[in-house]
Amino acid sequence: MNTQSLINEAIKARENAYAPYSKFKVGAAILMNDQTVFTGCNVENASYGLTNCAERTAIFSAVANGKGSGKIEAIAIVGDTEGPVSPCGACRQVIAEFSDENTKVFLTNLKGDVAETTINQLLPGLFSSKDLEV
Numbered sequence: 001m002n003t004q005s006l007i008n009e010a011i012k013a014r015e016n017a018y019a020p021y022s023k024f025k026v027g028a029a030i031l032m033n034d035q036t037v038f039t040g041c042n043v044e045n046a047s048y049g050l051t052n053c054a055e056r057t058a059i060f061s062a063v064a065n066g067k068g069s070g071k072i073e074a075i076a077i078v079g080d081t082e083g084p085v086s087p088c089g090a091c092r093q094v095i096a097e098f099s100d101e102n103t104k105v106f107l108t109n110l111k112g113d114v115a116e117t118t119i120n121q122l123l124p125g126l127f128s129s130k131d132l133e134v
């Protein structure tokens with residue numbers, strides 16, 4: 001799947017966002033290394049802190065569908081932001097869990113801005129499974 005198609009999947013997923021509190025809808029789409037695609041949206045809660053972001057929804061969906069041993073080839077995230085949307089710290093760490101140095105991260109918005117980055121740029125010095133090896 002090409003980048004624009006992945007971004008379009010994220011835009012579609014964003015429509016399903018459950019964001020009655022912030023009204024800030026976010027969509028994410030991930031292309032796994034086996035070429036399967038999973039999408040997610042943010043899901044808020046009256047107990048605000050229980051909110052799950054779009055990126056984590058997409059990744060948890062992939063894992064729930066048997067892709068936990070796979071890697072993310074590309075992820076597209078879209079919000080209605082001035083510039084490309086910026087993933088929160090929790091999502092950066094969760095994206096890192098299923099990424100490698102080749103994972104492409106596309107930060108986008110509804111205006112069509114696209115910024116390509118990497119997990120190492122988003123989360124330098126990240127904690128990973130390597131740190132658990134003794």
Ligand SMILES: O=c1ccn([C@H]2C[C@H](O)[C@@H](CO)O2)c(=O)[nH]1
Pocket residue numbers: 019022024025026041042043044051052053054055077085086087088091
């Ligand atoms: O990258 C982001 C940033 C924010 N949100 C959600 C969380 C919350 O529902 C709303 C406002 O923070 O946007 C995401 O899903 N992804």
Ligand SMILES: [Zn+2]
Pocket residue numbers: 053054055056087088089090091092
């Ligand atoms: Zn997040």
